Amino acid sequence: MKVIKVGTRKSKLAMTQTQQLVDQLKKLHPERDFVLVPYTTKGDRLTHVSLQEIGGKGVFVKEIERALLAGEIDMAVHSLKDMPAKLAEGCALGAISQREDVRDCLIFRQAGQTLADLPEGALIGTSSIRRQVQLQAQRPDLAFKPLRGNIDTRIKKLEEGEYDAIVLAMAGLNRLGWLDQSRLHIQPLETSLCLPAISQGALAVECREEDEELRQLLATVQDEKTAAEVAVERVVLAQMNADCTFPIAAFAQKNGQDYQLEAMLAKEDGQCVFVSLKGQDGQQLAEQAVRQLADKGAVGMPWLKK
Incomplete structure (x- = not known):
């Protein structure tokens, strides 16, 4: 064999x-x-x-x-x-x-901090526009600087003082065992605060x-439940003709026969547009979410299919 x-x-x-x-x-x-x-x-x-x-x-x-x-x-x-x-x-x-934990998290250079009490103008490391626009919606005073590389490299840059905080996915940290290390000062970002990337985790x-x-x-x-949920999210991805670099988010949860879908699109001015829908047909729900995002101001966005 x-x-x-x-x-x-x-x-x-x-x-x-x-x-x-x-x-x-x-x-x-x-x-x-x-x-x-x-x-x-x-x-x-x-x-x-x-x-x-x-x-x-x-x-x-x-x-x-x-x-x-x-x-x-x-x-x-x-x-x-x-x-x-x-x-x-x-x-x-x-x-x-x-699926692993879908949430993003903030990791702070100093202990005891949260998103709410970061000093004005604090520098956040992320290359994700999706993460940046959602955090700016909560704290418009924050500054952002791109951050790429593997998880160890990103954490090292934080600890060396290049950033006040960085944003990472909980799933990756958990898979690598970082969540067991008390040296990290982590605030998980609930999905109500920062919707995850499509299929995150x-x-x-x-x-x-x-x-x-x-x-x-x-x-x-x-895993049939995960597969059903991410299939709905990926319809949003397909309908928007987008990829993981675009400022969109979608998170579907299946309970029994019902789906709950939250979706977000950032407009060109950086404003976040959100929709929340519930229904039993995941395909229709995703298509409806895209239409509602367009109705709320996403018309003409370059990544939306004409």
Whole structure:
């Protein structure tokens, strides 16, 4: 029985979360062997420029998808938030695993601080426009400076005094064990304060569309609730013709047959527009959310489909 080659980005977070997912597969299928194949993507190499400047859509997945289609690997594990709404032709989502904490968080250089009591003009590190506009809605006096690189690098820059606080995803910190370290001064940002990126906290396993045997194996780690929720969020992504670099957010929660969907779009003047909807048809709910965002002032935004 052949070894299954698993593509992943080379960062510590990507390698860790890929190994965690492979461990789930091994537990269910102890007869199968897996090997990780790391890649350095365009998004990983060009950390000195913004993601918007280097192409936005798929900068963390395109090279891995090419390797998948070329047969160099059999499957790949991605942070679903990094994946464009449309996959490369010939690729398919084999599974979406159980979602981690969806929230963002602030990490402060000094203990005992919160967003509310940061000094006026405090410098916040983030390269996410989505995060910036939502925090500015609460604290318009704050200053922002781009921050890219892996989690360890970002935390080091904070501790060296380059920023007063930085914004990171709780999911990544938890997967790397950072939340167990008391040296970090963390304030989780509730979704009512900062809506997460579309699909934040969810991992996706990508494989070749034609590989039916592997797809059946991957389906065993699928979390149906997570898959249903992120599917609704990704309709918003597709309808807006957007990617993870755009100032949009969507968070769907499924309870029984009902979906609760919160969505946000930042207008060109930086103002955040929010909608909140509830219903049983996730597709229709997402499409309705996009229409309502447009009705509230998003008309003419460059990333909205004409």
